[in-house]
Structure formats: C-alpha cells, structure tokens
Amino acid sequence: xxxxxxxxxxxxxAGGVDAVTDVTIDIKDGEFxxxxxxxxxxxxxxxxxxAGLETVTRGDVQIGGRRVNDLDxxxxxxxxxxxxxxxxxxxxxxxxxxxxxxNRGESKAVIEERxxxxxxxxxxxxxxxxxxRALSGGQxxxxxxxxxxxxxxxxxxxxxxxxxxxxxxxxxxxxEIRKLQQRLGTTSLYVTHDQLEAMTLADRLxxxxxxxxxxxxxxxxxxxxxxSTFVASxxxxxxxxxxxxxxxGGQLLLEGHALARxxxxxxxxxxxxxxxxxxxxxxxxxxxxxxxxxxxAQRIIHGMVGDQALAVTDTHDTPLGPEVxxxxxxxxxxxxxxxxxxxxxxxxxxxxxxA
Amino acid sequence: MQKxxxxxxxxxxxxxxxxxxxxxxALMSSTHTAVxxxxxxxxxxxxxxxxxxxxxxxxxRGGFTGDVTGLLMLRNSLIMGLxxxxxxxxxSMMAAYALVYFRFRFATLLxxxxxxxxxxxxxxxxxxxxxxxxxxxxxxxxxGLIVPLLASATGTFFFRQFFRSVPDELLEAARIDxxxxxxxxxxxxxxxxKTMMAAIFIIMFIYGWNQYLWPLLMxxxxxxxxxxxxxxxxxxxxxxxxxxxxNEAFALAVLAMVPPVAVVVIFQRMFIKGLxxxxx
Amino acid sequence: MTxxxxxxxxxxxxxxxxxxxWWSGETATPAKRVQFDRPLTPxxFLLPQLAVVVIFFYWPSVQAVTSSFxxxxxxxxxxxxxxxxxxxxALNSSEYLGTAAFTAFFCVVVTALALGIGLLLAVxxxxxxxxxxxxxxxxxxxxxxAPPVAGLIGMMFFDMHMGPLKDLAAWFGYDLKVxxxxxxxxxxxIVIAVWKQIPYNFIFFLSGLQSVPVSVxxxxxxxxxxxxxxxxxxTLPLLAxxxxxxxxxxxxxxxxxxxxxxxxxxxxxxxxxxxxxVYKVYLDGFKGNDIGGSSxxxxxxxxxxxxxxxxxxxxxxxxxxxx
Ligand SMILES: Nc1ncnc2c1ncn2[C@@H]1O[C@H](COP(=O)(O)OP(=O)(O)O)[C@@H](O)[C@H]1O
Ligand SMILES: [Mg+2]
Numbered sequence: 001x002x003x004x005x006x007x008x009x010x011x012x013x014a015g016g017v018d019a020v021t022d023v024t025i026d027i028k029d030g031e032f033x034x035x036x037x038x039x040x041x042x043x044x045x046x047x048x049x050x051a052g053l054e055t056v057t058r059g060d061v062q063i064g065g066r067r068v069n070d071l072d073x074x075x076x077x078x079x080x081x082x083x084x085x086x087x088x089x090x091x092x093x094x095x096x097x098x099x100x101x102x103n104r105g106e107s108k109a110v111i112e113e114r115x116x117x118x119x120x121x122x123x124x125x126x127x128x129x130x131x132x133r134a135l136s137g138g139q140x141x142x143x144x145x146x147x148x149x150x151x152x153x154x155x156x157x158x159x160x161x162x163x164x165x166x167x168x169x170x171x172x173x174x175x176e177i178r179k180l181q182q183r184l185g186t187t188s189l190y191v192t193h194d195q196l197e198a199m200t201l202a203d204r205l206x207x208x209x210x211x212x213x214x215x216x217x218x219x220x221x222x223x224x225x226x227x228s229t230f231v232a233s234x235x236x237x238x239x240x241x242x243x244x245x246x247x248x249g250g251q252l253l254l255e256g257h258a259l260a261r262x263x264x265x266x267x268x269x270x271x272x273x274x275x276x277x278x279x280x281x282x283x284x285x286x287x288x289x290x291x292x293x294x295x296x297a298q299r300i301i302h303g304m305v306g307d308q309a310l311a312v313t314d315t316h317d318t319p320l321g322p323e324v325x326x327x328x329x330x331x332x333x334x335x336x337x338x339x340x341x342x343x344x345x346x347x348x349x350x351x352x353x354x355a
Numbered sequence: 356m357q358k359x360x361x362x363x364x365x366x367x368x369x370x371x372x373x374x375x376x377x378x379x380x381a382l383m384s385s386t387h388t389a390v391x392x393x394x395x396x397x398x399x400x401x402x403x404x405x406x407x408x409x410x411x412x413x414x415x416r417g418g419f420t421g422d423v424t425g426l427l428m429l430r431n432s433l434i435m436g437l438x439x440x441x442x443x444x445x446x447s448m449m450a451a452y453a454l455v456y457f458r459f460r461f462a463t464l465l466x467x468x469x470x471x472x473x474x475x476x477x478x479x480x481x482x483x484x485x486x487x488x489x490x491x492x493x494x495x496x497x498x499g500l501i502v503p504l505l506a507s508a509t510g511t512f513f514f515r516q517f518f519r520s521v522p523d524e525l526l527e528a529a530r531i532d533x534x535x536x537x538x539x540x541x542x543x544x545x546x547x548x549k550t551m552m553a554a555i556f557i558i559m560f561i562y563g564w565n566q567y568l569w570p571l572l573m574x575x576x577x578x579x580x581x582x583x584x585x586x587x588x589x590x591x592x593x594x595x596x597x598x599x600x601x602n603e604a605f606a607l608a609v610l611a612m613v614p615p616v617a618v619v620v621i622f623q624r625m626f627i628k629g630l631x632x633x634x635x
Numbered sequence: 636m637t638x639x640x641x642x643x644x645x646x647x648x649x650x651x652x653x654x655x656x657w658w659s660g661e662t663a664t665p666a667k668r669v670q671f672d673r674p675l676t677p678x679x680f681l682l683p684q685l686a687v688v689v690i691f692f693y694w695p696s697v698q699a700v701t702s703s704f705x706x707x708x709x710x711x712x713x714x715x716x717x718x719x720x721x722x723x724x725a726l727n728s729s730e731y732l733g734t735a736a737f738t739a740f741f742c743v744v745v746t747a748l749a750l751g752i753g754l755l756l757a758v759x760x761x762x763x764x765x766x767x768x769x770x771x772x773x774x775x776x777x778x779x780x781a782p783p784v785a786g787l788i789g790m791m792f793f794d795m796h797m798g799p800l801k802d803l804a805a806w807f808g809y810d811l812k813v814x815x816x817x818x819x820x821x822x823x824x825i826v827i828a829v830w831k832q833i834p835y836n837f838i839f840f841l842s843g844l845q846s847v848p849v850s851v852x853x854x855x856x857x858x859x860x861x862x863x864x865x866x867x868x869x870t871l872p873l874l875a876x877x878x879x880x881x882x883x884x885x886x887x888x889x890x891x892x893x894x895x896x897x898x899x900x901x902x903x904x905x906x907x908x909x910x911x912x913v914y915k916v917y918l919d920g921f922k923g924n925d926i927g928g929s930s931x932x933x934x935x936x937x938x939x940x941x942x943x944x945x946x947x948x949x950x951x952x953x954x955x956x957x958x
Contacts, residue, residue: 053853073853074860086850090872099868100858147854363759364766370756371773374833378777380799381788396797450684457677458670469684472692474941478891478913479933482920483698484691491690503691511684523668536671540680565781567895572921583895586783590790590899601791608784615779620772627775631842 002064002077002154003029004050004187010058011045011211019045020211023059030185032178036198037208038234043191044159046208050189051157052076064154074103079148080157084164085140087132087147093119094128097146111150118146121180138169145177149184156181158190162197174200195235199223207231229341232272232334238300240334243308245271252333255306257285260330263347270341272334275300275311284325287312292320378612385409385605392601404602412606423577425585429610432564432581436614438501439563440556447510448548452540454511455518456526472508478568485572495576504569510555517551518544554629557622561615582611699937703930714927721931731915731932738890738911741825745893746885748829750878753836758866760837761844771841778834782892786899789827793819793900800826814900814908821909823900828893835888836881843877844870883946890940912936 004027011020020042027033035043048054050061052073061068068076079100087096094115101111119125122142132140141161148156161177162170178201181188192198198205199219207214207222207230215227226232232240245254246268252259254271280301287303287310301312301324312326335344380397386405387398413425453459454466477484484503493499521544529539545552567583574580580588589604619626671677703721705714725731760770792800793813804811813823847870855869891913901908910918913936920929 051853051857053856072860073857078857080854080857082850082854084848084850086848086854088851088854088869090875103859103861103864360762363763366759367756367763367766367770367774370752370759370833371770374777374830375773377788377792377830378780381791384791393797396802397791397799446684446687449680453677453680456667456671457680458672459674459677462677465681465685469688472688474944475692475696475937476887476891476940478894479916479936479940480692480695480699481917482926482929482933483695483702485921486698487691487695502687505684506687506691508688519667526667527669530669536673536676561779565779567781567783567898568917571898583781583783586787586899590787590902601797604787605791608787611784612780615781616776619779620776623772623775627838627842630838 002187003027004064004155004189005062006046006050006059007062008059009046009049009056009061011042011049011054012057018211020049023208023211023213025206025213025216027187027189030187032181032188032190032201032203033206034190034192034198034202034204035206035208036192036195036202036234037214039193041208042211043193043208045211047157047159047189047191050155051078051080074100077151077154078157079151079153079155080159081144081148081161083160085132085144087140087143089132092129092131093124093135093143093146096132096143097150100147100151114150114152115146118149121149122146137165138173141165141173145180149180152186154187156186156188156190158188160192161190162192163194170197177201196237199235205235207234209234225343226272226334227343229270229272229336232336236274238275238311238313240272240274241308241310242336243271243273243305243310244338245269246338254285255308257305259285259328260333262335264335264344268338269344270336270338272336273310273328274332274334275313277329277332278310278312279327280312280314280316280320280324281327282325284327287324287326289320289322289324378616381605381608385602385609387602389598389600389602392605393598408602408606412603412610423580423585425582425607425610427578428580428582428585431579432583432611433614434497435500435566435570435581436560436564438497439504439566440559442501442505443510443559443563444552444555446505447508448514448545448552450511451514451518452544455515456536456539469508469511472506473512477504477507481568481572488573493573495574495579497579499573500570500579500581501563504563504566510559513555514548514551517548521547550625551629553622554625554632557618557626558629560618564615582607586611696937699930699933702926703934705927707926717927721927722935725928725931725935734910734912734915737821737909741821741828741893741909741911742886742889744825745828745832745889746882748825749832749836749885750881752829753833753881754840754874754878756833757837757840757844758870760841774837775834777831778838780831781895782831783895783899785827785831786896789823789830789896790900793823814902817907817909820900824893824896824909827896827900828889831896832885832888836885839877839881840874843874847873883943887940887943890936 004025006023006025006027009020009023010018012018023046025033035046037043045054049056050063052068052071052075056069063076063078088099091099097115097118098111101114106114115128116125119128122145124139124142124146127135127139127143132143135143141164144161158177162173165173174197177190190201192201202219204216205219205222206216209230215222215231217225222231222235226235226240229242233242243254245252245259247253247262247264247266249266250261250263252262252269252271259271285305287301287305290302290304290309293300293302298313298315299317301314301320303310303312303324305326310326312324333346335346336342337344380399383398383401384392385408387395387402388404388408391402391404392398413429416422416424450469454462454469488494488499488503491499493502525543525547526539529543534542565583566581567587570579570581570584571587574584585607586604589600589607592600702714704716704718706717706720707714756774760767760774763770790813792798793811795801795812798811798813801811801813811819811822813819851869851873852865855865859865859868890911893911894913894917897910897914901910901914912932916929916932916936919925919932923929
C-alpha cells in the first residue's frame with residue numbers, strides 16, 4: 001500500500017509517436033484512480049510505464065516515494081490485471097496465483113494461506129485445480145484478480161479488465177472490483193475507455209486526450225464542470241449537446257433566440273447543454289423533433305435547433321408533434337471558448353425565455 | 356522494458372555465421388581456379404575465374420554421352436520443381452475438395468486410403484517402386500520423375516484442414532445462389548485459397564527441386580539429369596583424379612541452391628506461413 | 636471470449652475418449668454442415684489422386700511386403716519362397732544391428748543438437764529488436780538448400796587436401812580422416828545433418844514463441860525477475876507442443892532425409908563407414924542385388940516410420956487445437 005506519483009511523465013515510442021505528454025498525477029494511498037479516454041489516447045501506455053512494461057521517456061514514476069523508472073516490473077511491487085487476463089495456460093488456477101509469490105521466495109504456508117484467502121474472496125475455491133481453459137470468461141477474470149490480490153502489492157494496475165466480458169457480467173464484476181478494492185484499501189490505477197465504468201468506479205477520474213490530461217477530478221465534479229468540450233462530450237450519456245452560439249449585448253443567442261442574460265464579453269461561444277437539464281414545456285426554445293429514443297423510464301428526444309443537434313430527456317410519454325418547445329435552467333448551461341474549447345466562467349444575470 | 360543485450364547478438368551472429376559462412380565460401384570458391392582452391396583452400400573473397408567456371412559448367416558438354424550441360428540440368432530441375440508443385444496442388448486440392456464437401460459412400464475409407472501414404476516415405480519402398488516404374492516403362496521420362504512423388508498426402512491433408520476452416524455459410528450462400536459443385540470450386544474455393552496455394556507452391560517447389568534419390572534411380576539417360584543428379588556424377592568422376600574440379604563442383608552447388616534459397620528469401624513471409632501452418 | 640459453458644470441461648477427458656480421438660483423427664460429425672449429395676462428382680475429383688496413390692504407393696508397398704518373403708535369384712531366374720528367413724537374417728546379422736545402433740545414435744545426437752541450437756537461436760532472435768529481420772532471413776535461408784548440396788559443401792569442408800575443418804583439427808593435433816575413419820565420418824555426417832536442420836527448427840520455434848500472447852509474457856515479467864526462470868516456467872512449457880512436433884519431425888529427418896548427405900559423404904563405399912538403415916536398404920537392394928533382404932529391411936523400417944507418423948499425426952491435430 002502506497003501513494004503513487006507521476007511527475008511530468010512522457011513517452012515517445014521508437015517510431016517517434018508521442019503517446020503521452022507531460023502527465024502529472026498524485027495518487028493518495030488507497031485511492032482508486034480511473035484513466036479514461038478514447039482508444040489510442042495513451043491510457044495503456046501510461047499504465048504500462050507505471051508497471052515497468054514500457055520505459056519512461058521523460059519524467060518520474062514513484063511508488064511509495066521510491067523512484068521506480070529503472071526497476072524491473074517484478075521489483076516494483078505492483079500487480080496487474082490484463083484485458084485478456086494473461087493467465088498461464090499450462091498452470092492450474094492455484095499455480096497461476098502462487099507463481100509470483102513463489103518467485104519472491106514466500107514460504108509455502110504463506111502462499112497457501114494467501115491463495116486460499118483470495119479464492120474465498122473471489123469464490124474460486126472449487127476451481128483451484130483447473131486449468132484456465134476450463135474456466136468461463138468471468139471465472140478467468142476472477143483468477144486474474146486473484147493473482148493480483150495474493151501479491152498484496154503497493155498498487156493494483158488494471159488495463160480494461162472487463163472489456164472481454166458480456167454486458168451483464170461487466171456490471172457485476174465492476175461492483176465486485178470496487179468492493180474488493182475498498183476492502184483491501186489498495187491504491188489502484190484503472191484504465192478504461194468506458195465512461196460509465198469510469199464514473200462508477202473512480203474516486204477520481206483522469207480524462208486523457210491525445211496523451212495529455214484534460215481534467216482530473218471526482219466523477220461528479222468532472223460531470224458537473226467539464227473542463228473542456230472534449231470532456232463534456234466524453235463524460236455522460238447521452239453526450240452533452242454542443243452548439244455554436246454567441247453573446248451579443250449581454251444576451252446569449254442561439255440561432256437567433258435569446259437564451260439568457262450573461263455578463264460575459266461579447267463574441268462566439270460554444271454552448272453545452274445536457275439532455276437531463278432540459279425540459280419540454282409549452283413556451284420556450286423551438287426544436288424540430290428528429291427521432292425519439294424510448295428507454296422505458298424516460299425517453300430521449302433528438303431534434304434540431306436551426307441546423308444544430310440537441311437532445312432532451314423527457315419523462316412523459318405523451319405523443320409529440322413535429323415541433324416542441326424546450327426550457328433550460330441557466331445555472332446548468334455550460335460555456336466553452338469557441339476557439340480553445342476550454343470551459344468559461346459564466347455570469348448569469350437572468351433567463352430570457354424566447355417566445 | 357527492452358535492454359540491449361550484446362550477448363544475445365553474439366549468439367545470433369555466431370549462429371548466422373555457422374549457417375551462412377559455408378554457403379558464402381562455396382559461392383566465393385566457385386570463382387577461383389581448381390588449382391587455386393587445391394593449394395589455398397576455401398576462400399571468403401571472390402576470385403577472377405568466375406565467368407570461366409560458370410560458362411564451362413553451364414555449357415560444357417560432359418557425361419558419358421557428352422550431351423549433358425549445366426543448362427540442361429538446370430532446365431530439368433526447373434521442370435521437376437514446377438511440375439511437382441503444380442501437380443501436387445492440383446491433385447491435392449481436388450481430392451481435399453471431394454473429401455470435405457461431398458457426402459458419398461466410402462468417403463471415410465478413401466480418406467484413410469489416401470492418408471496412409473503419410474506413413475511410408477519413398478525411401479522405404481524405393482526398391483519395389485523402381486520395379487513398378489520399369490514395368491510401366493516410365494524410367495527416363497518426366498512423368499516417371501514427377502508423378503510417383505505425388506503419391507503422398509501432405510498436400511491433401513493441408514488443403515483438407517484449410518477447407519474445413521472455411522465458414523460453412525459460404526457453401527450455403529453459394530447453393531442459394533445456384534452454384535453447383537464445379538462452379539463453387541472454381542468460383543469460390545480456388546480464389547479463396549490463393550495465398551494458401553502460393554505458400555504450398557513455394558514449399559513444394561523446393562521439395563521437388565531438391566529431390567535426390569528418386570532422380571538418381573529413375574534417370575540413366577543423361578538428358579534427364581537434374582542438378583542433384585549432376586552433383587552425384589561430378590563426385591563419381593572425382594575418384595582417382597589428381598586435382599578434382601573443386602571450383603566446378605562449387606559452381607554446380609551454387610546453381611543448385613540459388614533458386615530455392617532465392618524463393619525462400621524473397622517470399623519469406625509466405626513461406627513461413629505455409630510451413631508452420633501446413634506442417635511439412 | 637464470453638462465457639464458455641462449464642460442462643464441456645473435464646467431462647470428455649476420460650482415457651477411452653482420448654484414445655479414441657487419438658486414433659480416429661476424425662470426429663464423427665461431417666466436415667461441413669451442408670455437403671453436396673452427388674454420387675459421381677466426388678469420384679471425379681478424387682480420381683487423379685487415387686490413381687497416383689494406388690499405382691505408385693500401394694502397388695510398390697505390397698510388392699515390398701511380398702518380396703520380403705522371397706529369395707530372388709540375382710540373375711533374375713525366378714524367386715523362392717523363404718518365409719521369414721529374410722527377416723531373421725537381417726535381425727541376426729551383426730552388420731544390420733550395427734547399422735541400427737548407429738542410426739539410433741545418429742538420431743539422438745542430430746535431433747538433440749538441431750533442436751537445441753534451433754531453440755537457442757529462436758529465443759535470441761525473438762528477444763532482439765534491432766536487426767531481428769536480418770537475423771531471421773540469414774538463419775532461414777539455408778533451409779532451402781538440398782541435402783546433397785549440403786553434403787557436397789560439407790564434404791569440401793572436411794576435404795583431405797583443402798578442408799578448413801581438417802586444418803582446424805590438425806591445429807589441435809588431430810588427423811581428421813573423413814571417409815576413412817568411422818567416427819570421423821560420423822562426425823562429419825552429424826555436423827552436416829545438424830547444419831541442414833537448424834533453420835527448420837528455428838522457424839518453428841520462433842513462430843511458436845511469437846504465438847505466446849504478449850500479455851502472458853508481460854504477466855510473467857511482473858511475476859518473475861529472472862529471465863531464466865521465466866523461460867523455464869512459462870516459455871518452455873508453452874513451447875512443448877511445438878517441441879514435441881519437432882522431435883518427431885527431426886527423428887524422421889535423420890532417418891530418411893539424410894540419405895543424400897550419407898550418399899555424398901560415404902559415396903557407395905560402405906567399408907568401415909557409418910550409415911543409416913535407409914541407406915542400407917538402398918545399398919543391399921541396388922548395389923547388392925539382395926532384393927528379398929532389402930525388402931525385409933524396408934518392411935521393418937515401415938513399422939518404425941508408421942509408429943513415428945502416427946505420433947506426428949496425432950500431435951498435429953493437437954497443435955491445431957492449441958491454436
Ligand atoms: N509499441 C508501440 N510503438 C509505437 N506506437 C505505439 C506503441 N504502442 C502504442 N502506440 C501508440 O501510442 C498511442 C497510445 O496507445 P495506447 O496507450 O495503447 O492507447 P489506449 O490504451 O489509450 O488505447 C497510440 O497512438 C498508439 O498507436
Ligand atoms: Mg489500451
């Protein structure tokens with residue numbers, strides 16, 4: 001158990017690809033950090049640098065205050081769970097879990113006890129003598145977890161460990177991982193491209209884009225105050241609608257409709273609206289209905305304001321005409337710089353409901 | 356975490372040297388005169404006699420009949436390699452197709468009848484094979500050189516494996532489209548097997564080109580000599596000669612190894628695929 | 636990669652089932668879900684292969700078996716039935732037994748060396764990054780060289796007059812006489828046979844190594860510090876199917892495919908030179924005109940090869956399953 005520190009870490013692959021640029025994260029002891037971002041944004045690269053599977057091109061990686069840049073993976077006191085589990089196919093479940101401990105010279109009694117303990121926690125007891133190929137996907141996943149647990153490492157590293165499971169199993173394993181981690185209190189770094197998985201697991205999220213950190217923060221904080229249009233559209237489902245708007249004479253204008261009085265400087269802005277912050281009302285912003293996604297408890301109405309797409313969550317099931325009116329809460333609208341996409345502070349003065 | 360390990364490179368370099376140095380020395384020595392080789396040993400550097408040696412080996416009429424030249428042997432080796440490869444692919448694809456895609460009586464029996472040939476290499480039944488060939492008057496013919504070697508199921512086995520891995524839906528779709536067995540074979544299966552055919556072709560070409568024992572027995576007529584057979588005769592001439600024609604022997608060896616080695620190096624990827632996926 | 640049903644696990648692993656699967660090579664289910672149902676067409680497709688197999692495989696094989704029970708007159712005046720005599724003669728002859736012993740020795744040494752060196756080179760080639768392709772090309776290229784060519788080149792290296800290996804031995808004070816001294820010739824045969832076979836083993840070991848999933852290697856990297864440990868505990872067991880397959884192939888190779896090498900080095904001068912059983916079949920049959928004896932030896936060899944091939948065949952299927 002230990003804190004984990006990344007200081008201005010960067011990675012340039014041999015071919016010249018800059019996979020990770022200037023990443024600094026301070027992970028507290030026992031914290032569960034999720035690295036999230038689209039495919040190819042450098043999540044695995046970052047994780048593998050912590051594991052020692054890739055060399056660190058720039059910066060420092062510290063585990064428990066010790067700089068580990070030049071240590072072999074086996075010396076870093078970490079455990080890793082791989083996407084395809086990476087179980088040793090020729091070893092029984094028991095040996096898979098025990099192998100790392102044996103190599104560290106633990107005594108037979110200790111190994112046995114830890115394997116038994118992990119097997120109990122993960123309900124693997126009856127499979128200990130099986131080979132991995134005789135296990136289901138979910139069970140293999142558990143074995144991979146068990147292999148990590150028995151080491152009692154300073155940190156767990158997960159690289160998309162649930163991606164190979166079907167949707168239902170993924171949800172239940174997600175919960176199990178979270179419970180296990182809370183029980184063991186082991187610092188964890190978890191990589192996923194699934195924002196929902198990230199939101200539900202993380203103490204803090206690290207959103208990566210193109211090898212750089214876009215935002216670090218608690219899930220709700222990131223959700224409520226996305227630092228950029230990238231984060232805004234990546235976190236949350238349905239994705240936040242981003243629309244071209246501008247401020248003129250203290251009015252926020254969207255497609256000619258005044259939405260709110262703002263104290264911000266005049267000029268073009270990107271307006272971010274979450275579907276659940278909008279309501280269907282009798283008078284408000286007019287929207288042409290495109291299609292409706294029925295989700296049971298609610299429906300998502302996709303439509304167009306001018307020629308820009310907007311999504312609205314609605315909990316009613318009354319039939320809708322070709323055009324609806326939408327109301328918004330000015331406290332919940334997001335403004336981003338039209339050029340850089342960075343979040344802007346907004347100075348709300350008053351809502352104006354266009355007729 | 357990759358660290359450069361000089362020791363690994365050392366071993367690889369030693370291995371490459373052990374494997375390749377003899378070939379390079381054979382190549383280089385073939386460009387020296389026989390006397391030069393005799394007195395100075397093998398050479399790592401080219402000599403000045405290359406053109407002469409190779410011209411002689413390729414065009415000089417030798418043998419008992421005074422008819423056989425290196426060019427002729429080269430041609431025969433080529434016929435042997437190509438004929439064998441083509442024959443093998445045609446026969447085994449057809450047979451494998453029948454075995455995989457048809458339901459008919461005795462299919463299992465025939466499968467075993469063909470695959471039993473994997474049990475006995477030619478070397479083991481060489482004597483009776485020779486007798487059969489002479490009874491059929493196939494000695495000293497290209498047919499006799501090539502066709503009997505086709506009686507082994509390696510190719511059939513491979514294509515059978517490959518056809519079995521082709522998705523079932525393909526045949527189902529083709530049948531819905533109204534394709535009969537011949538059409539399906541020619542329009543769907545053959546194009547689908549192209550890379551596999553190429554890979555097998557390379558391996559079989561090398562196998563045919565490199566045949567030694569069979570041509571040795573089948574050909575007494577020197578106009579059917581292959582390069583491998585030529586190597587045997589050049590060695591027979593050596594016995595008793597003062598300074599053997601080392602350079603010519605090397606030149607012949609070089610001629611015999613350049614085409615297959617070139618094929619392997621050029622089509623390395625395909626060759627490895629064919630080899631490791633078909634298992635010989 | 637979603638959940639595979641659990642019941643398919645250990646149920647079908649009983650010994651009987653395994654044995655049956657071992658021998659049959661075929662499952663009871665047809666190769667394809669849908670097949671053509673024509674009485675004649677499959678025969679047309681099979682005909683060429685069948686004709687070749689019957690004429691050039693079964694006919695001579697039957698002849699080999701029958702003539703092994705006859706004593707054929709060297710001058711071609713008929714043959715007398717002698718029962719098992721040819722077999723007992725062969726198995727009682729010290730010459731035959733000596734050849735058999737050498738063949739076994741030759742097999743063990745060549746197989747061990749060719750496998751060992753091939754594996755060593757493959758492991759190293761798998762490890763390096765710089766120059767990996769060049770090493771690979773260099774190490775593979777020799778594969779295509781025909782055994783007689785290998786024999787010829789090898790012979791030159793061991794040549795009495797200008798062979799560099801002869802000089803090397805002389806430098807150590809040893810007088811290397813290949814073709815005259817039994818063990819010197821054996822050494823030459825072994826060196827050439829190993830040289831020729833290394834690339835084949837290298838190719839298979841390398842592709843075996845490269846089919847070990849990257850993540851499994853990485854997991855091992857986290858679990859074990861010592862590279863030697865990782866090789867021993869993880870890589871080698873995962874290579875076992877490849878190694879076993881190669882073992883059979885290498886034995887077959889040393890027994891049969893080394894024929895040209897022996898022919899080139901020994902050059903029909905069997906006196907006091909080592910040779911393999913296959914070479915003896917050829918010598919007795921073609922040079923000694925002992926057709927019955929040669930056939931009996933053939934049949935004995937057939938037994939050995941049949942055994943080897945069954946092993947190989949079974950193993951091949953298993954390799955395929957490993958994927
Ligand atoms: N071994 C490598 N060599 C060169 N480029 C690589 C290598 N591995 C990954 N990359 C590149 O680095 C970037 C980040 O990859 P990765 O960390 O695997 O992304 P993620 O896990 O977020 O999907 C990608 O552009 C990828 O193509
Ligand atoms: Mg990744």
